Amino acid sequence: MNYHKFQKYRKEFFLAAFLYLIIFSGQLLYDSIPDEIYAVSGQEEGICFSSVPVTVEKVQETIPVFHNINQTKDFTLTCKFLNWIPVKEVSVHVVEPDYVIPSGIPIGIYTKTKGVLIIGTGKVTAADGLTYDPADQIVRSGDYITAVNGTAISEKEELVNFVNQCGGQPLILGILRDEAVIEVKIDPIILEDGSYKIGIWVRDDMAGVGTMTYVKKDLEYGALGHPVSDADTGSMIELSGGTVYQTQIVGIVKGENGSPGELTGIIDYKEKYCLGDIKENTKTGIYGTVNQIPEGMKESYAEVCMKQDIQKGSAYILSSLDGTMRQYQIEIDDIDFNNKEENKGILFHVTDEKLLNETGGIVQGMSGSPILQDGKIIGAVTHVFVSDATKGYGVFIEKMMEH
Numbered sequence: 001m002n003y004h005k006f007q008k009y010r011k012e013f014f015l016a017a018f019l020y021l022i023i024f025s026g027q028l029l030y031d032s033i034p035d036e037i038y039a040v041s042g043q044e045e046g047i048c049f050s051s052v053p054v055t056v057e058k059v060q061e062t063i064p065v066f067h068n069i070n071q072t073k074d075f076t077l078t079c080k081f082l083n084w085i086p087v088k089e090v091s092v093h094v095v096e097p098d099y100v101i102p103s104g105i106p107i108g109i110y111t112k113t114k115g116v117l118i119i120g121t122g123k124v125t126a127a128d129g130l131t132y133d134p135a136d137q138i139v140r141s142g143d144y145i146t147a148v149n150g151t152a153i154s155e156k157e158e159l160v161n162f163v164n165q166c167g168g169q170p171l172i173l174g175i176l177r178d179e180a181v182i183e184v185k186i187d188p189i190i191l192e193d194g195s196y197k198i199g200i201w202v203r204d205d206m207a208g209v210g211t212m213t214y215v216k217k218d219l220e221y222g223a224l225g226h227p228v229s230d231a232d233t234g235s236m237i238e239l240s241g242g243t244v245y246q247t248q249i250v251g252i253v254k255g256e257n258g259s260p261g262e263l264t265g266i267i268d269y270k271e272k273y274c275l276g277d278i279k280e281n282t283k284t285g286i287y288g289t290v291n292q293i294p295e296g297m298k299e300s301y302a303e304v305c306m307k308q309d310i311q312k313g314s315a316y317i318l319s320s321l322d323g324t325m326r327q328y329q330i331e332i333d334d335i336d337f338n339n340k341e342e343n344k345g346i347l348f349h350v351t352d353e354k355l356l357n358e359t360g361g362i363v364q365g366m367s368g369s370p371i372l373q374d375g376k377i378i379g380a381v382t383h384v385f386v387s388d389a390t391k392g393y394g395v396f397i398e399k400m401m402e403h
Contacts, residue, residue: 029054029087033079034337036091038306038398044094047077049308049337054079054087098401099301102370102377103212103221104318104325105294106249108267109286110207111228111242111278115144115176116156119232120201124189132189135199139175139184142235145202146181147174154240156204163188163196171198176238206230206237209247209265211319211368213380213400215290215297221276222403224285224368225380225395226343242278244288245269246295249321255360255389263321263365280403283342284395285368285380287403296320305376307345307396310335315348315373317381319366321358328352330371343382346371346394361389370397 032052039047047056056077077090121135139145147153148162149172162171170185188196212223223244227236247265255261276290293299312335316327329352336345348371350361359366362384369381371394379394 029081031338032336033088034090034307036093037308037337038093038095039308040097040306041094044075044092047092047308049079052079054081055083056080056090059089098304100214100216100304100377100401101293101297101299102302102318102372103214103223103294103297104369105212105296105320106247106263106265106365107210107212107223107275107294108207108245108247108265109210109223109228109242109278110205110245110267110269111237111281112154112205112240113144113203114238114240115146115154116159116202116204117230117233117237118143118145118200118202119230122199122201124191124197124199126189127192127194133199134187134189134197138186139173139200140177142177142230142233144176144238145173146176148172150174154204156202159202163198166196168196203230207267209249209263209267209365210286211366211381212244212294213285213368213370214377214397215293219276219290219292220287221290222285222287222368222380222400225382225400226285226367227283228281228286236283237281239278239281242281242286242288244275244278244286244290246273246275248323249365252321252359252363254358255363255384257388258386260384260386260389261360261363263363265365282403284399284403285343296323296325298325302372302375302377304397304401305373305378306398307335307337307378309376310346310373310378310396315371315378316352317350317355317366317369317371319369326354327372328355332373342399343395344393345396345399346379347391348394349388349391356390359389362392363389 059078073094075092079087081087123131123133166188170187173184175182186198188198210224215221229236245267247267249263249265251264253261277288278286280287312332315332316329330348331351332348334347339345371379377397379397382395383393385391
């Protein structure tokens with residue numbers, strides 16, 4: 001290859017690399033700007049995205065569209081790079097200021113599944129001495145059995161009764177799978193003792209410990225910041241109902257790098273310890289209504305802060321680990337407006353020495369602990385880094401307030 005050809009190819013290479021860098025940077029900038037935001041009435045003229053190098057310009061007003069939080073009007077912003085290159089349009093929903101009581105109290109969570117949840121299948125040794133897998137390729141983990149032979153069921157005991165009384169005849173199972181209802185046929189296996197099995201592992205309820213995030217004036221609450229999921233299937237639970245209870249934290253397993261810690265609590269299921277119900281299980285938490293302001297909560301309201309108003313830097317977590325409500329210092333490292341996972345918009349790390357000494361950072365059971373900044377509630381703790389217990393994610397409070 002002669003010198004001139006080398007120069008030509010080198011220029012083409014650098015030009016291609018430069019164009020790729022421009023496209024990549026443009027896409028990165030586009031993705032860092034939210035598709036839509038809420039803005040508090042009276043503050044909409046001062047909207048800016050401090051973490052993104054763009055200016056904003058109001059370009060269009062639209063007719064009112066009413067959302068779950070009080071809606072007044074909508075308009076559109078154009079975001080420009082270097083004050084002249086249009087990058088993205090953002091839909092703005094103007095709302096009245098909203099206030100909630102930040103909670104931080106630990107709660108016991110009891111849920112009933114919508115049908116009987118299949119957590120796995122297994123092999124069965126039959127009366128003939130051979131091993132069978134009657135449910136293999138017929139049902140799968142995460143399915144819900146909602147009926148047997150046309151009769152609705154909601155508890156595993158009902159399923160067991162149908163199997164015991166089948167007389168060896170095939171069973172038709174009504175299955176809820178990915179929001180669709182299907183029917184499958186399964187042949188029970190007779191065992192040496194004359195009983196029958198279908199090789200399915202199931203459960204119809206579950207319990208755990210989490211943290212309540214907030215309570216509204218009308219006593220509606222939000223908690224957890226992430227869904228109640230099954231530990232075996234990893235899927236979000238379809239609920240038929242549930243209850244939240246007072247709980248007492250009796251132990252803390254400290255988190256370490258590679259091993260997340262956890263809070264251990266005692267749940268007393270007596271009626272007098274019932275705090276309220278669970279109406280919804282969603283990607284951003286559980287929601288319902290409490291009977292009254294739970295004991296241990298200070299009835300002090302905080303304004304709901306919109307995501308574009310959150311600043312990198314100092315904030316704190318409100319949580320009760322030993323029966324005393326405390327504020328624990330954290331540092332917000334990043335704010336991701338368009339994270340595909342709704343409950344990972346806030347990235348932070350723990351700086352509070354007391355919390356680091358007690359728990360090692362964020363531990364299981366702290367999910368739902370409210371995050372506050374400048375006296376406003378901005379989100380809730382949702383996840384801990386398995387590789388680093390001092391780091392965690394939070395969900396924007398406005399995402400929780402949509403429910």
